[in-house]
Amino acid sequence: FIPGALSTEEQCYWIRESLKTFPQPPNRTNLTATYGPISDLLIAAKNQKILVEVESSSGKPRDEQNNVGENAHPGKFKFVDDSEIQKEERPKSTMAAALVRKLRWSTLGLQFDWSKRNYDVSLPHSKIPDDLATLAKKMAVPAMPSGEEFTAEAAIVNYYGPSDMLGGHVDDMEADWTKPIVSISLGCKCIFLLGGKTRDEAPTPMFLRSGDIVLMAGEARERFHG
Template sequence: MYGDGVNDDVDRTAFRRAEKKYKLYYDQNSRKKKQPRPVDLSEVVDFKLILDTFNQIAETPNGFHVLEGEFDCPVVRLDNRPGFYFIPGALSVEQQCQWIKESLMSFPQPPNRTNHNAHYGPIQDLFASAREEKILVEDEHSPIESESLSNGQAQRWKFCDKMGSVSLKGYGGNSILASALLRKLRWSTLGLQFDWSKRNYDVSLPHNKIPAELCQLVKKLAVPAMPSGDVFKPEAAIVNYFASGDSLGGHLDDMELDWTKPIVSMSLGCKAIFLLGGKSRDDEPLAMFLRSGDVVLMAGEARECFHGVPRIFADREHSEIASLEKHLSTEYDRCVLDYITSSRININIRQVY
């Protein structure tokens, strides 16, 4: 599903060239200070601007159409991208805050898997442990029977406060700050679990259903892209976590059975650039901004198109998350705000069968 495709051949494709154009690179100035290399954003489609202009003067650029009335919010469709729908600002600020919190606090909880599973096994309470400045410590010498994992391996990594880690480190184990692990969180999977090594859903893996409230929301958001009379069934989701400088290489999402059903993709946190290519990497991709609260639907032909995220804007000037800052103002929310001011989260939900 995901491939960075960094090799000479791929480098020559239109998709790869666009990825390189928008990716974050740093220049060193004369005072040896790292500065983001300036990038020409004049060709990046801004759906918010398109909608604002439509609301003011009822005009859209050639090939773009605003569909009103059939759905809660206006939906933008493109003539030359059948199956692709963009819903600018589909999520209220309250909804954005709610799903940012869920993405940090509950979505990475076992049995959902994350990129950390391969190395540490299932990790409980990562976000709370980061907030409490805990340390994950490898306890090689005292595996407790009742804490054995389902695959028979002993649970060796445990969160400790700093004092606990000092005594455990005496046994020679490794350790890592919970806050560092949170920063390295790259993905978690909800519902049916995706097995990245086999590039398929592994129904034998323990899993919880997608939370009911998320299902309800997504069924509604999917409507503009659904075959008429059909209801979307949210069965699996991938949550992507992006820090400054992170990107998601061009890929296809092709492991679901029925491509007439959309992938529902929600953006949260810092603004990003999304590339929507064609069926070949040689097709020139369309670059567009994704802001917190935007929702993208990809169904039908759009399911066969390469897409990726070459850039997130984690700096104050461009991240466009001021409204989130106002809503995450309590002391309790401070850790969430600290995280999201320099990060982006994407929740994409799929019907698998």
């Protein structure tokens, strides 16, 4: 546990990156399955843009849209101003600001497939941003095996509202458990629960503030947390 690892200036920088840069395609978010890749979401929200469907999931223009079923791929969407929407057509639309509030996760580097619970190397992806990789490498030093350096290949950014919670889980999809998980807290305070190797063991609560970092290594990699 590294309390106060990030300065206020660093925290503000990473909060901006988490909202502005990290959700950018080819990174995937919880919104991708519904809307496809969304670029510049935060900028669109600041400019009060609206995301509208311009082509249905059937590949046809919206006015020819048919019922395509639950497993269809998302249609094509774009951001427009309110004045550009023809009210009589009633397109499928959502305010960009509302989508920011619905943002729950984004994945960086190798993309995690939540339905299969594994990393899908076939999905388009870019490498972890250099400055984030450098930060993770620096913070991971106390938990690394002697003589080895930490190289970040994937990251998951979780976004929480005031009443949101993260269910207890074990991060067990990585091939090499000798390397630590570097967890960075930004924004609101929270209670982090570190449990045991089964759900029956009572967890230890940890009070996390913005700028704190938790390293999970060794036996901690096998413990439930959330």
